[in-house]
Each structure stands twice: as structure tokens, then as C-alpha cells.
Amino acid sequence: MQYDVIIVGAGVSGSYMAHDLATKGVRVLVLEAGRSFTRDTYPRxxxxxxxxxxxxxxxxxxxxxxxxxxxxxVVGGGSIVNQALMDRFDNIALDSWRAQSDVPYFSEAGLSAWYEAAEKDLTIxxxxxxxxxxxxxxxxxxxxxxxxxxxxxxxxxxxxxxxxxxxxxxxxxGCRIDSKQSTPVTTLRRALRAGCHLVSEAEVKSVKHSETSVNVSGTLSTGAPFSFEARKLVLAAGAIGNSRLLLSERFNRKLPWLGKGFYxxxxxxxxxxxxxxxxxxxxxxxxxxxxxxxxxxxxxxxxxxxxxxxxxxxxxxxxxxxxxxxxxxxxxxxxxxxxxxxxxxxxxxxxxxxxxxxxxxxxxxxxxxxxxxxxxxxxxxxxxxxxxxxxxxxxxxxHLMGGLAMGTNAKTSVVAPDFKLHGFKNIYAADSSIFPNAPGINPSLTIMALSKMAASLMLKEL
Ligand SMILES: Cc1cc2nc3c(=O)[nH]c(=O)nc-3n(C[C@H](O)[C@H](O)[C@H](O)COP(=O)(O)OP(=O)(O)OC[C@H]3O[C@@H](n4cnc5c(N)ncnc54)[C@H](O)[C@@H]3O)c2cc1C
Missing domain, CATH: 3.30.560 (Glucose Oxidase; domain 3)
Structure with a gap:
């Protein structure tokens, strides 16, 4: 298959990005290291x-x-195991993000439309x-x-x-009555219905990129190797997962802040x-x-x-x-x-x-x-x-956050305000790894809102 976008990680951010891209006709592949469960198969x-x-x-x-x-x-990432508490960030958190990152839209007004859109994807x-x-x-x-x-x-x-x-x-x-709004019963389900492909038990181990494409490879839980290519890559493997992947490939040579700023x-x-x-x-x-x-x-x-x-x-x-x-x-x-x-x-x-x-x-x-x-x-x-x-x-x-902090300065951050890694045209991240510092508030709703913002910027380019 030819894909427009590959997403590494089917957690909160990966599911939201997959949803917003696939429902607009983008050919999306999601690769997730964990297994896929339903309400009938979660471990008892x-x-x-x-x-x-x-x-x-x-x-x-x-x-x-x-x-x-x-x-x-696991397919669904944190949304399967978490308490599903949803909070918007207040000005205390966002002012401190703006001060550290210089990103202008980190304010209640700058994010409010994205929060609203994210909240509409769920029952809260x-x-x-x-x-x-x-x-x-x-x-x-x-x-x-x-x-x-x-x-x-x-x-x-x-x-x-x-x-x-x-x-x-x-x-x-895992919620056995599908009341908790884990992504396999919300955004991820709708993404798959819109034609998104998901491969579970597929751990990505390597990322290669060129001016026009990205290639990811890794192994399935059976040990079989896989390799896929697409125009763009979304890193949604969480704070530790994203840093691990990029540090293994020595991206820190170009991104000196990689792996730092972990909260x-x-x-x-x-x-x-x-x-x-x-x-x-x-x-x-x-x-x-x-x-x-x-x-x-x-x-x-x-x-x-x-x-x-x-x-x-x-x-x-x-x-x-x-x-x-x-x-x-x-x-x-x-x-x-x-x-x-x-x-x-x-x-x-x-x-x-x-x-x-x-x-x-x-x-x-x-x-x-x-x-x-x-x-x-x-x-x-x-x-x-x-x-x-x-x-x-x-x-x-x-709440594992940071490692790919967002900011305008490539020396003290990894991801630019357009959600692309500094200096890389086709690699994006919008998950918990991009948090510039610790907000002191439950992170999921903000990850959803930022992922929606990132998907909309990506759609314009695609
Ligand atoms: C017990 C618990 C309770 C929590 N309660 C709340 C709460 O009530 N409210 C709240 O807002 N937050 C809560 N959180 C935190 C919240 O769940 C996380 O902040 C959120 O899930 C992070 O989203 P993410 O998209 O960054 O990563 P995740 O949701 O963690 O998704 C990352 C996914 O990427 C996959 N992955 C990693 N590396 C690779 C690789 N190399 N190849 C393929 N796949 C890979 C992982 O397996 C994972 O499924 C809780 C977390 C836990 C653990």
C-alpha cells in the first residue's frame, strides 16, 4: 500500500491524528507495539x-x-488504562508554557476552539x-x-x-462496558471505519527520512520484520517512546534538546x-x-x-x-x-x-x-x-511528558510550533512528548486538542 501518513503509536494522540486525517480521505497507517483488545478480551x-x-x-x-x-x-495507549479525567489547562499552566517555549497559541484563547473540538469527539x-x-x-x-x-x-x-x-x-x-471513552470506542474506531489501517503488535525500531518520504521499519511480535513508506510521519509513541526511537537513530545530532525536559x-x-x-x-x-x-x-x-x-x-x-x-x-x-x-x-x-x-x-x-x-x-x-x-x-x-519539547528555539526545543521536528519537513509530533514543562493538570484533553491542531495543519499541506 502507498500511504500518505504513518503514525507510530495508537495511543491518545495517534488515535486523534488518525481520526482527523483518515476521515478527510488521507491514507493513514497506524503502527502500535501493543495488542488490541475489546471489552470482551481485556485481561480479567x-x-x-x-x-x-x-x-x-x-x-x-x-x-x-x-x-x-x-x-x-496497548491499542488505545493511555486511554485504555487511565482514569479518563478530562481538564482544560488554566492560564497558570499555559502562561508558563508560553514563557518557556515562545509559542504564541499557548493561551486559553489560543486553544479554546481546539479544546471544544476535542470535547465533541467524546462523551464527557x-x-x-x-x-x-x-x-x-x-x-x-x-x-x-x-x-x-x-x-x-x-x-x-x-x-x-x-x-x-x-x-x-x-x-x-480496560472498561468492560465501553463506558470509558477509550479511543478504540471513539476516535480510533471512526478512523478505522474511514479506511485507516492499523497494525498492532508492530514495534517500530527505525525511522529513515528523505526530503520527500519517510520509511519506518521494525518487528512484529512474531519476530517477522516489517517496513513501510509514506509521505509523512507522525510520532505518537508517547514521551519515552518518541525519545527512544529518535535517540536510537541519533537524531540528537541535529536536535540537541532531544530527551531533555522530561516531567x-x-x-x-x-x-x-x-x-x-x-x-x-x-x-x-x-x-x-x-x-x-x-x-x-x-x-x-x-x-x-x-x-x-x-x-x-x-x-x-x-x-x-x-x-x-x-x-x-x-x-x-x-x-x-x-x-x-x-x-x-x-x-x-x-x-x-x-x-x-x-x-x-x-x-x-x-x-x-x-x-x-x-x-x-x-x-x-x-x-x-x-x-x-x-x-x-x-x-x-x-503523566509522562516531554523529551521532544515544543518551542521556537531549535537549541532548547525539538518540535516547532507547526508540530514538525526542527529542520525536518515531514516528521511531526503532537503527543505528550511535546509538553514544554509540567502543567500540573491532567494532560489527555490537551493532547487531544493539540493533535487536532496538528492534523489540521498537516491536512493543509497534504
Ligand atoms: C494509570 C494511568 C492513569 C492516568 N489517568 C489519567 C487521567 O485520568 N487523565 C489524564 O488526562 N491522563 C491520565 N493519564 C495519562 C494519560 O493517559 C497520558 O498522558 C496519555 O495517554 C499520553 O498520550 P500519548 O498519545 O502521548 O501516549 P500514549 O497514550 O501512551 O500512547 C503511546 C502509544 O505508542 C505506543 N508505542 C510506543 N513506542 C512504540 C514503538 N516504537 N512502535 C509502536 N508503538 C509504540 C505505545 O505502546 C502506546 O500505546 C494516566 C496514565 C496512566 C498510566
Whole structure:
């Protein structure tokens, strides 16, 4: 087949770009390293889901092994495993992006039409307070008692049918009732109907380019090699995936900022142990978000969140019988996490085998933000009668951002404001890798909006 555009990665950005291009008649091929699942085939057990839906068998670590990096590897990418919380960026985030990148459209006004267009591709709802579970009750009560502000979450979901006893925590391994608006039931599905081709279990390992075309090659999960050519290439392999691919091909010779400026919003889960049943795993996974202007200014947010037992067991400190005793309290555990808007950039590197590794630490400012967040969590748990507060022993990086930062200066950025790599006419990126710094807000909706903007610029050229 002759393709106009090849997209590497069928995650959030890849699916949105595929949709906007294919529905306009562009011949698109999407190559995705992960497997393709449907609501009937998602892994049923948490441990299988970790192994089958993520790179690295579930968890990868930064070089000091202090942050667990969760990197999706599945058709639909992060939209399959994420909590589907949708937020537009505020001026605090966009002003800081504009200051760092010099890109003029990073403002609420500059992005508003693209946000609107992205929101139309999904069903988005406020999570109703009427269905909140015990964990959400503690969150709301603690916020009130401590004088903090929270409000209901906005989520990409159509009908979670909680009255039928659905537990949303399951949908972190793929939604079995197709309520969560993962891209295989939204944009990617419509792209495929419009004629887009998708090859799953196809890991791209090499990218070659000329003035007029690009060639990508790699291997299928069977070990069979593949090679495809097109007029243009979209890198949508996520922050680590894009850097890994380009660093392996030594694009850093022309793009000195490649792999730099990596952020994760490091998150720290804290468990509150109560004498009563909380059942944080029942019903909606989360109902509230912190909406406290003081928290935003201090550079953190709190999340009303829980995790399935394998994940919780990795966070609960101790070993042997002590650990088991704590895990037996699972149904009496509440959980709140602090997500830090990190200021200290990490760096993605690639070793001689082509394996990516991530240098990422907190600096003094980030540690202070974390401490302030942990203090607020402690106050919430104590004010609502927790018997014990147990901080998780590992940071978690879910929002993997940067490595191909957007900006006008080719010395301090990788992607230009027209979404092309500096100096390359036919290689584009619009996913989480182009974030200039950490916004401190859920990234997906902005990735969707930027991908739509990139697709429209590309369409004009095509
Ligand atoms: C548990 C969890 C919860 C989250 N919750 C939220 C939330 O509530 N709200 C929110 O906004 N964000 C959330 N996020 C983050 C959000 O999902 C990501 O920011 C988003 O998915 C990033 O989109 P992307 O297009 O950049 O990359 P991804 O969606 O990660 O897609 C990249 C895809 O590229 C593929 N790929 C990589 N390398 C190659 C290669 N060489 N060849 C072929 N394919 C390749 C990967 O397998 C992957 O499928 C969460 C993330 C996690 C892990």
C-alpha cells in the first residue's frame, strides 16, 4: 500500500491524528507495539493486565528506583488504562508554557476552539456525587473540615451503570462496558471505519527520512520484520517512546534538546486506615478533585483515588506478616494521593541496546511541594478519624511528558510550533512528548486538542 501518513503509536494522540486525517480521505497507517483488545478480551486479573497492557511487564523505574513509571502498551495507549479525567489547562499552566517555549497559541484563547473540538469527539460527564463511595466521602468530609476546596470530577464516560454494581476500579485494565471513552470506542474506531489501517503488535525500531518520504521499519511480535513508506510521519509513541526511537537513530545530532525536559507529575499515594469499612474499590473509582487555589499556587493537587490490590501491595511498606496484616485491612483503607507539579526536568537516554532509561529526581522545590501535599492529606485523614496514616513507599509517574519539547528555539526545543521536528519537513509530533514543562493538570484533553491542531495543519499541506 502507498500511504500518505504513518503514525507510530495508537495511543491518545495517534488515535486523534488518525481520526482527523483518515476521515478527510488521507491514507493513514497506524503502527502500535501493543495488542488490541475489546471489552470482551481485556485481561480479567490485575497481574495479567499489568503484564499485558504496559511496557516493562507492568512497571518501569527511574534510574534511582524511586519513581515507578507506568507506560501503556496497548491499542488505545493511555486511554485504555487511565482514569479518563478530562481538564482544560488554566492560564497558570499555559502562561508558563508560553514563557518557556515562545509559542504564541499557548493561551486559553489560543486553544479554546481546539479544546471544544476535542470535547465533541467524546462523551464527557461530571461524576455524580450521588454515586460516591466511602473513599470519596472521606475526601469530601476531610476537605470541608480542613477548609480546602474540592469539586466533582469531569470524566470521559458515557454510562457506567453503577446501579448494576459496576466497580470502576476494574476499568484501569480496560472498561468492560465501553463506558470509558477509550479511543478504540471513539476516535480510533471512526478512523478505522474511514479506511485507516492499523497494525498492532508492530514495534517500530527505525525511522529513515528523505526530503520527500519517510520509511519506518521494525518487528512484529512474531519476530517477522516489517517496513513501510509514506509521505509523512507522525510520532505518537508517547514521551519515552518518541525519545527512544529518535535517540536510537541519533537524531540528537541535529536536535540537541532531544530527551531533555522530561516531567511526570510524581504522585504519592497515602493510605488512611479506619476502624470501619470504606470499600474504596466499590462503585466510581473517584468522584472529587481538589480545586483549592492555595494548592494550585503551592504546586500540587490531591486526588481522590484508589488502586487495585497488587498496586496497593507494592506501595504498602513492610514485608512478611507485617505487610500481610496491613493488606488484610484493604477494605478499611482510604487513599488520597498528592500529585506534584514538578519543576525539575528529567532526561531520557538510550543505551547501546536501544533500551530507554530515565533520569528523574525531585529537587528542593518539588520535595517541598510534595511535603505540603502530604501535610494536607494527613490533616484530612486525621480530621475524619483515621487510626493510622500509611504513606506509600514509592512515587508513581503516570503523566509522562516531554523529551521532544515544543518551542521556537531549535537549541532548547525539538518540535516547532507547526508540530514538525526542527529542520525536518515531514516528521511531526503532537503527543505528550511535546509538553514544554509540567502543567500540573491532567494532560489527555490537551493532547487531544493539540493533535487536532496538528492534523489540521498537516491536512493543509497534504
Ligand atoms: C494509570 C494511568 C492513569 C492516568 N489517568 C489519567 C487521567 O485520568 N487523565 C489524564 O488526562 N491522563 C491520565 N493519564 C495519562 C494519560 O493517559 C497520558 O498522558 C496519555 O495517554 C499520553 O498520550 P500519548 O498519545 O502521548 O501516549 P500514549 O497514550 O501512551 O500512547 C503511546 C502509544 O505508542 C505506543 N508505542 C510506543 N513506542 C512504540 C514503538 N516504537 N512502535 C509502536 N508503538 C509504540 C505505545 O505502546 C502506546 O500505546 C494516566 C496514565 C496512566 C498510566
Amino acid at each position: 486479573k490485575e497481574i495479567d493486565a499489568n503484564a499485558q497492557l504496559y511496557w516493562g511487564g507492568g512497571v518501569e523505574l527511574n534510574t534511582s528506583a524511586t519513581i515507578a513509571l507506568l507506560r501503556p502498551k 460527564q461530571d461524576v455524580p456525587e450521588s454515586t460516591r463511595n466511602g473513599n470519596a466521602e472521606i475526601f469530601a468530609e476531610g476537605f470541608k473540615k480542613c477548609g480546602f476546596v474540592c469539586k466533582p470530577l469531569t470524566r470521559a464516560q458515557s454510562n457506567c451503570r453503577f446501579e448494576e454494581g459496576n466497580d470502576c476500579i476494574e476499568c484501569l485494565a 511526570t507529575h510524581p504522585q504519592y499515594m497515602v493510605m488512611g486506615l479506619y476502624d470501619r469499612e470504606i470499600n474504596a474499590h466499590k462503585g466510581p473509582l473517584q468522584t472529587y478533585k481538589s480545586y483549592d487555589p492555595g494548592f494550585r499556587l503551592k504546586g500540587f493537587k490531591l486526588e481522590n483515588v484508589f488502586a487495585p490490590p497488587v498496586a496497593i501491595s507494592m506501595l504498602v511498606p513492610g514485608s512478611g506478616v507485617g505487610h500481610l496484616a496491613k493488606m488484610k485491612e484493604l477494605t478499611r483503607m482510604s487513599c488520597i494521593e498528592v500529585a506534584v507539579r514538578d519543576t525539575h526536568a528529567g532526561r531520557i537516554r538510550v543505551n547501546s541496546d536501544g533500551k530507554a532509561f530515565v533520569e528523574k529526581e525531585l529537587n528542593g522545590v518539588d520535595r517541598e511541594r510534595k511535603t505540603e501535599g502530604l501535610k494536607a492529606i494527613d490533616a484530612i485523614f486525621r480530621s475524619t478519624g483515621a487510626r493510622e496514616v500509611v504513606p506509600g513507599k514509592l512515587g508513581i509517574g503516570l
